[in-house]
Amino acid sequence: TVYHETDASTDPLDGDTVAVLGYGNQGRSQASNMRDAGLEVVIGNRADDSREQAREDGFDAYPMAEATARADVVLFLVPDEVQPEVYERTVEPNLGPGDALVFASGYNVTYGYVEVDPAVDVALVAPRMIGAVVRELYEAGRGAPALLAVHRDATGEAKSRALAVAAGIGSTRSGVVETDFETETRTDLLSEQGLFPVFAAALLARFEVESEAGVPPEVTLLESYLSREMAHIFEKCATEGLVAQMDLHSRTSQYGQLLGLEAFDREPIREFMRERLAAIESGEFAEEWTQEQAAEDSRLDRLRRQYENSAFVETEQTTLDAFGLREE
Ligand code: NDP
Known part of the structure; x- marks a missing residue:
């Protein structure tokens, strides 16, 4: 309802x-x-x-x-x-x-x-x-x-x-x-644990592939999300729709996007999300998180450090400064 x-x-x-x-x-x-x-x-x-x-x-x-x-x-x-x-x-x-x-x-x-x-x-x-x-x-x-x-x-x-x-x-x-409460909990946690990591992993994978191919890292990052073009595209998805907003892109871009979507195997992503959802539904995630919060140097702190010190994030931070992209 x-x-x-x-x-x-x-x-x-x-x-x-x-x-x-x-x-x-x-x-x-x-x-x-x-x-x-x-x-x-x-x-x-x-x-x-x-x-x-x-x-x-x-x-x-x-x-x-x-x-x-x-x-x-x-x-x-x-x-x-x-x-x-x-x-x-x-x-x-x-x-x-x-x-x-x-x-x-x-x-x-x-x-x-x-x-x-x-x-x-x-x-x-x-x-x-x-x-x-x-x-x-x-x-x-x-x-x-x-x-x-x-x-x-x-x-x-x-x-x-x-x-x-x-x-x-x-x-x-x-x-x-x-x-119901359970559904709200499941969908909220799966956004965090399933969807966002897939977006972030796609950004990291693209960075890794273009680094291997010799594309300057700041160019990759601006193209990926620092220029905000992606954010604007998502805005348009929310107001016009995932496919309808494609009218704002060239036909070359539309063809490339849909060709890529066709070629992409979603099953590994489905499998990843099923595993995350199972741990959410069984309470395994909640239990682990309760224990982690009581820990001295929690896994959250360690993971944050690991990603903060990665080449990706270091390049991202210097690019933000170099292009004056930070909000005051
Ligand atoms: P905040 O992180 O903004 O904190 C809200 C308040 O909690 C602050 O005023 C803070 O007080 C107080 N607080 C924090 N720790 C303590 C403590 N140990 N003892 C007493 N008071 C404390 O919370 P949100 O507004 O983000 O979230 C509130 C609820 O809304 C949560 O259930 C969240 O899941 C839900 N929610 C949040 C959304 C979001 O966008 N953030 C979206 C939808 C739902 P002080 O300022 O004094 O430190």
Whole structure:
């Protein structure tokens, strides 16, 4: 089911207080949108620059425990890695029967790292967009598409409240797809673990092949993505379509692209994605990541160092400087 503006409004939250816990990427944008939509919004954040920012932006901002206690609906917008600890320490003791806890990511509920009291509604409103753009779209009269799910309906109102949140952040102006927590988790993690690595591997492979063939590395990198031509092509794919946007390219380019696509064997990529998806679905990835986060020198840190010190990234960084491509 897909919900649009005509299917939902913020009415179910009339008279309610919505707490946004975590005034970060998503928190700041979602809070501002909901306030503009007429909802009563308070912020919960630890005492630091972010809480000050919330106050400067005109919100009442409290410690997370207090914001939770004041609210009927709580949006839990701290990073997934810290949610279990923050939940146990500050959120759980302050949630009352009939409150609603709304996530923007299915991860911790899917894997059981956050287990919520049965008297509390548990829902998901997950924009498919980075926080800054969630706000920009709203200000432009549009909205970020989102996924919505209900994990527990304790009050009988969980879905209408989640839809009201989606309307408040502007997502129903675009489209809100109803799904479940597990599906959101699977597709989100497979973007990260399946799709992005395939893009990155293609960039690395091209770099390696053109290096062997004597193409200057900065030329390869500008051609690949540093010139932003690729980013513009993806923009056009998102607004016109993968094939339709080809009209913007020469016929030589179109023929070359489609010929290459025909020649490419996708089965190894399918197999790679099936393996990743299996580890996501079995919980093997989540378990490994939980252990890694507790490690001294985690595998994440080691892998980052390995790629930061690669010829590819070193060339990329010098090219960014040499061509003045960094954003101020
Ligand atoms: P951020 O990294 O922007 O962090 C949000 C807030 O969490 C910050 O205000 C930060 O506070 C606070 N925080 C971080 N660590 C702690 C801690 N140990 N204790 C207390 N507060 C802490 O998060 P995002 O906005 O990126 O993500 C929030 C949720 O939204 C996640 O569930 C994420 O999966 C989901 N999401 C994110 C998207 C994105 O584009 N980023 C897209 C869709 C969903 P302080 O500023 O004080 O450090």
